[in-house]
Amino acid sequence: MSKEIKVGVIGCGAIGRQHIARLMNTIPETRVVAVADYYQPSAQAVAEQYGITCCATGEELIARPEVEAVLVTSADPSHAGYVLECIKAGKFVFCEKPLAQTAQECEEIIRAEVAGGRRLVQVGFMRRYDRGYAAMKQAIESGEIGAPLMIHSCHRNMSQAPGFATDYAVTRVAIHEIDISRWLLDDEYATAQVLAVRQSKNTQGDWLNPQIMMLTTRSGQRIDVEVQTDGAYAYDIQCQVVGEDGTVSLPDPSAVVKRAGAACSFPIMTDWSQRFIEAYDIEFDAWAKALLNGAPDGPSAWDGYVACVTGDALILSRQTGKPEAIELMEKPSIY
Numbered sequence: 001m002s003k004e005i006k007v008g009v010i011g012c013g014a015i016g017r018q019h020i021a022r023l024m025n026t027i028p029e030t031r032v033v034a035v036a037d038y039y040q041p042s043a044q045a046v047a048e049q050y051g052i053t054c055c056a057t058g059e060e061l062i063a064r065p066e067v068e069a070v071l072v073t074s075a076d077p078s079h080a081g082y083v084l085e086c087i088k089a090g091k092f093v094f095c096e097k098p099l100a101q102t103a104q105e106c107e108e109i110i111r112a113e114v115a116g117g118r119r120l121v122q123v124g125f126m127r128r129y130d131r132g133y134a135a136m137k138q139a140i141e142s143g144e145i146g147a148p149l150m151i152h153s154c155h156r157n158m159s160q161a162p163g164f165a166t167d168y169a170v171t172r173v174a175i176h177e178i179d180i181s182r183w184l185l186d187d188e189y190a191t192a193q194v195l196a197v198r199q200s201k202n203t204q205g206d207w208l209n210p211q212i213m214m215l216t217t218r219s220g221q222r223i224d225v226e227v228q229t230d231g232a233y234a235y236d237i238q239c240q241v242v243g244e245d246g247t248v249s250l251p252d253p254s255a256v257v258k259r260a261g262a263a264c265s266f267p268i269m270t271d272w273s274q275r276f277i278e279a280y281d282i283e284f285d286a287w288a289k290a291l292l293n294g295a296p297d298g299p300s301a302w303d304g305y306v307a308c309v310t311g312d313a314l315i316l317s318r319q320t321g322k323p324e325a326i327e328l329m330e331k332p333s334i335y
């Protein structure tokens with residue numbers, strides 16, 4: 001690995017372009033050297049902007065000898081295939097969430113990574129790098145709030161990209177709460193259930209909105225997640241951990257507090273890219289430093305797998321109307 005990690009990026013859409021700018025301008029240890037996108041004009045535009053290589057396919061990008069690490073920011077269904085290809089080529093790969101579409105695909109990725117004997121994969125669960133969540137975890141681990149009993153959380157969005165569907169409330173949206181809650185509680189899930197709730201008139205398409213998702217952990221804690229996929233008043237992420245001696249709550253990002261017209265207010269952000277901008281910077285800074293030390297140490301293929309198993313159980317529960325058990329394979333020792 002060179003001192004400046006040469007990264008190839010597959011997927012030059014919304015987050016791909018933001019991460020490319022981040023890897024080029026904000027993270028000193030990384031440089032993007034090649035891009036690919038199955039919509040060629042998108043990749044070409046980015047390649048021209050930065051004067052870098054435009055590859056015809058993701059596979060070609062992975063195979064290029066100068067590419068030392070790959071960032072996958074293409075559409076969800078393509079993630080697993082590219083990650084497997086990177087493992088086959090022995091290259092580090094950072095994959096935006098979700099790691100795969102199904103738990104079976106994640107198992108295949110885990111088997112391939114374990115066969116190589118070392119970690120290559122990191123999954124883009126960036127909330128673990130958000131200063132607010134990190135401070136909550138510290139407070140929980142200090143023991144100050146006693147044993148955590150439950151989490152109340154909500155994930156409210158103003159809009160979603162065209163083609164949205166009910167299941168995506170789990171696989172694209174609540175997947176962040178699935179990951180961050182087990183990280184905060186340091187426990188695995190036992191059951192998952194989706195509860196029906198009165199539907200919002202602001203829903204912008206033919207899908208269920210809102211949904212309430214319930215999870216239990218092996219030690220009996222309960223997590224409730226209110227998911228508004230669209231039509232909410234802002235992009236608002238909330239999380240409160242209730243312990244036996246106290247609570248900790250996710251702070252809002254800092255903003256000027258205005259007192260005027262007999263009211264006190266502060267603005268709330270409207271989309272994920274602004275709300276978690278600092279978390280993404282910290283996430284990639286940590287990723288680059290870890291690679292230079294030999295291996296990624298952030299969210300792993302195991303974490304991507306648990307998120308998919310949990311997501312599958314939530315989606316099944318919406319059909320069966322009852323809590324579904326979450327059963328995991330044995331955790332390999334490299335995780």
Ligand SMILES: NC(=O)c1ccc[n+]([C@@H]2O[C@H](COP(=O)([O-])OP(=O)(O)OC[C@H]3O[C@@H](n4cnc5c(N)ncnc54)[C@H](O)[C@@H]3O)[C@@H](O)[C@H]2O)c1
Nearest residue numbers: 011012013014015016037038039073074075076078096097
């Ligand atoms: N961590 C986060 O908070 C976060 C935020 C946004 C998006 N994401 C994830 O990032 C990914 C991209 O999201 P986005 O909002 O940028 O979507 P997008 O639609 O704006 O961009 C996706 C890009 O990938 C390209 N693409 C699709 N399939 C491809 C394939 N098989 N091979 C190569 N290129 C392909 C598309 O042409 C498009 O340019 C998604 O998986 C999404 O879940 C994560």
Ligand SMILES: O[C@H]1[C@H](O)[C@@H](O)[C@H](O)[C@@H](O)[C@H]1O
Nearest residue numbers: 155157160161172173176272
């Ligand atoms: O892909 C995005 C992203 O994962 C955001 O973090 C989430 O809040 C959005 O709902 C989702 O569409």
